[in-house]
Amino acid sequence: MRRTRQAFEEQLEQLERHLLEMGTFVESMLEKAGRALCQHDVNLARETIAADDTADQMDLQIEQECMRLLALQQPMSRDLRTIGTVMKVIADVERVGDYSVDIARAAIDLAETEYYKPLEDIPRMVEIVRRMLRQALEALVARDLELVRQVIEKDDEVDRLWYKLRGQLEQTMRERPEIVQQAVALLLVARYLERVADHVVNIAERVAYMETGRLEVLAPSHLAEAPSRADAEGDSGPAQE
Amino acid sequence: MSSDANLPIKKPEGEIKLETHDLSLYYDGFHALKNISVYIPARRITALIGPSGCGKSSFLRCFNRMNDLIQSARVTGEVLIDGANVYDRTTDVAALRKRVGMVFQTPNPFPMSIYDNVAYGPRLHGIRERSALDEVVEKSLRGAALWDEVKDTLRKSALDLSGGQQQRLSIARVLAVEPEVLLMDEPCSALDPTATFKIEELMIELMENYTIVIVTHNMYQASRVSQYTGFFLLGDLIEYGDTVQIFENPKDQRTDDYVRGRFG
Incomplete structure (x- = not known):
């Protein structure tokens, strides 16, 4: 009995290790996608896109391990x-990988385009969501509910940045129709990052469970109404991106 | 997660069929059950789990006073069925055992025909008329999901049946005296997976009309069939509650260790 139990516990530890490896791998995809976008680095963007196959493979392998243990x-x-x-x-980590690919594709589309302003808020969002992902995975390994709380708090910051950027980009598109193409691409990237943060919140909620x-929604701000566009524009100041 | 004091027992919603208050059972000087208070809901399956010697079978036997047959056994506290104490001096024990039937670990058919096995109890309770006996035999065998397999061989010896069929015959024999409660003491431990599956299906059908309490060593059986589960350890009822909660998120560390296979 003791030996089989020990073997099972080792398999559980291995499962968590594999999840951590997958999470770290996807986190690096996200970081590379963000860097490719900011630095117009097409090779880095292509590397990110190619990496998705590995992330998908990891996803399937871990799912298989889970099914076998069940x-x-x-x-x-x-x-x-x-x-x-x-x-x-x-499933959430895999979706983060997919969004990283979407950001890398945007980087390729914008590779020849000079940004109308240096990117500031988007790299900030990348950095925040990357840290959130790392913290959520650390919370899982350490069973740390305090880290879970911190991850969920950071989601509010990502949401604020997303609403702010959306307002600013809409305003810029009205004022400077010639940059609409890049503004739409950047708007989508910001939206992807906001969704990545939501997936990371899902991960944190699962760690808490x-x-x-207890299965519960820990980030009720998800359910809150977005600020009206007029509000977002009102305090937007000069367009950032 | 608690691990010392026993958790308070929450009363399940709905009609309560059986309850115990501060029930203790002693075999000579050995304190086999320690101050057990619990509520068992009507027309539900309640599973009792725990390692060997933890008191779960002793607890089951309190409900139909089977422990009376053990000379050294002494009971204190209350055991109620529909609110009446079964250990009251005025209790008619034979009538109690008619209301509270029991199925044992090993099928125990009498060395007689299938028909006579089922008719045994009703005859003992005074039914003599052939047509009435035919009716009760068919009804009981149908209730135990055995009728279709034996309807053409009712005169054959019950000992010729397979282990799984014999166990369903044991259940039919209990059903024949129209009980209200079925106590099952590891009813599947001598059966193969197919026969076990049939008994589990049968239990779920029977739940519509009977209150079932099952002692099982098989946690997966407890999680498959029951709505409530109690975990016993060294004569204590450590935790009792909704089966999903006991197996998904037990409150007591000892329950958690047991259901995860860390001891026992």
Whole structure:
């Protein structure tokens, strides 16, 4: 009994290790996509796009591991919650990889375009969501509910940046129709980053569930209404991007 | 997660069929059940789990006073069925055991025909008329999901049936005296997976009309069939509650260790 239990615990640890590897890999995809966009680096963008196959492969492999553990070990309680959490979290991590690819594609589309202003808020958003992802994964490994709380708090900051950028880009498009093409691309990138943050919040919520056994929405701000466009424009000041 | 004091027992919603208050059972000087208070809902399946020797079968046997048969056994506290104490001096034990039937670990058919096995109880309770007996035999065998398999061989010896069929015959025999509660003490432990599956299906059908309490060593069986689960350890009822909660998010560290296979 003890030996089989020990083997199972080792398999659970390995499962978490694989998830952590996948998370770190996708985090680097996101970082590279952001850098490719800011630095007009087409090669880096292509590298990011190519990396998605590996992320997808990791996703399938971890899911297979989970299915095997469910079938052979019939886990209960905390073990069951851990495996259920990993299965759910890989879907969110995989989506972060997909958004990184979308950002890399935008980088390729904008490679020959000179930005009408140096990018500021988008690199900031990349940095915040990247840190959120890292913290969420750390929270999972360390079963740290304080880190979960911090991740969820940061989502509000990402949302604020997204609403601000949206207002500014809309205003710039009205004032300078010649930059509409790049403004639309940047608007989409900002939207992708806002969605990445939401997926990271999902991960954090799952970590909390794994630890407490309570399934609940911890980031009710998701449900809150976005500020009206007039409000966003009102305090926008000069267009940033 | 708590791990010392036992958790307070929450009363399930809906009609309560069985309850115990401060129930203790002693075998000579050995305190086998320690101050158990619990509510068992009507027409639901309640599973009792725990390692060997934890008291779950002893607890089950309190409900139909089977422990009376053990000379050294002494019971304190209350065991209620529909609010009446089964350990009251005025309780008719034979009538109690008619209301609270029991199915054991090993099928125990009498060495007689299938028909006579099922008719045994009703005859004992005074039914003599052939047509009435035919009716109760068919109804009970149908209730135990065995009728279709034995309807043409009712006169054959019950000992010729397979293990799974014999266990369903045991259930039919209990159903024949029209009980209200079915106590099942590891009813599938001697059965193969197919026969086990049939008994589990049958339990879920029977739940519509009977209150079922099952002792099982098989946690997966408990999680598959029951709505409420109690975890016993060394004579204590450590945790009792909704089956999903016990297996997904137990509150007590000892329950968590047990359902995760960390001991026992």
